[in-house]
Amino acid sequence: MAESVREMIPEEEVAKRIKTLGEQISKDYAGRSVHLICVLKGGVFFMCELAKRITVPVSMDFMSVSSYGDDTKSSGVVRIVKDLDEPLEGKDVLIVEDIIDSGRTLSYLIENFKDRKPKSLRLCTLLDKPERRIVKDIKVDYLGFAIPDEFVVGYGLDYAQKYRNLPYIGVVEGVE
Ligand SMILES: O=P(O)(O)OC[C@H]1O[C@H](OP(=O)(O)OP(=O)(O)O)[C@H](O)[C@@H]1O
Numbered sequence: 707m708a709e710s711v712r713e714m715i716p717e718e719e720v721a722k723r724i725k726t727l728g729e730q731i732s733k734d735y736a737g738r739s740v741h742l743i744c745v746l747k748g749g750v751f752f753m754c755e756l757a758k759r760i761t762v763p764v765s766m767d768f769m770s771v772s773s774y775g776d777d778t779k780s781s782g783v784v785r786i787v788k789d790l791d792e793p794l795e796g797k798d799v800l801i802v803e804d805i806i807d808s809g810r811t812l813s814y815l816i817e818n819f820k821d822r823k824p825k826s827l828r829l830c831t832l833l834d835k836p837e838r839r840i841v842k843d844i845k846v847d848y849l850g851f852a853i854p855d856e857f858v859v860g861y862g863l864d865y866a867q868k869y870r871n872l873p874y875i876g877v878v879e880g881v882e
């Protein structure tokens with residue numbers, strides 16, 4: 707079977723959900739500012755759209771970690787590719803991720819960020835695959851969609867670096 711992508715969540719539905727998340731975050735952080743941490747590369751599309759929907763003052767930083775390489779299976783080892791530019795001390799920090807799968811990436815990041823003494827630390831993810839979770843004790847504060855155990859692409863998510871630019875969430879078919 708040739709490799710192809712089947713649509714799972716249409717573009718309009720993603721946009722609608724992100725608008726709602728932005729409104730919720732704006733309400734929760736009323737009277738404060740929020741420091742968004744984008745987890746590269748996958749989180750970048752979600753972060754840009756979410757930030758536009760937040761009405762409290764926003765600052766941003768970017769961190770790049772990798773555990774999947776070009777595979778659909780996690781190597782299990784989280785590697786920092788690019789660290790943050792700014793300290794987190796005293797800031798209301800919101801991690802913005804595209805997906806939680808095994809939970810290894812976020813578990814690593816949360817522990818790493820806690821050591822940097824933020825005033826508060828919350829997590830926002832566009833997608834969550836609860837069936838795949840290995841690290842169980844991750845609290846998701848803001849969730850876009852819970853999805854079944856399928857390898858998804860689009861909206862920043864890749865398969866072997868392809869399909870990140872799809873404007874919807876899709877499932878890759880015809881691959882091992
Ligand atoms: O919960 P986990 O099993 O750890 O998987 C989730 C992580 O995997 C993907 O990143 P990847 O390592 O593929 O890097 P990328 O964002 O640059 O594609 C994704 O963007 C998450 O950061």
Ligand code: HPA
Binds near residue numbers: 858
């Ligand atoms: O389903 C997925 N798609 C793309 N990247 C990922 N990283 C963890 N899970 C996924």
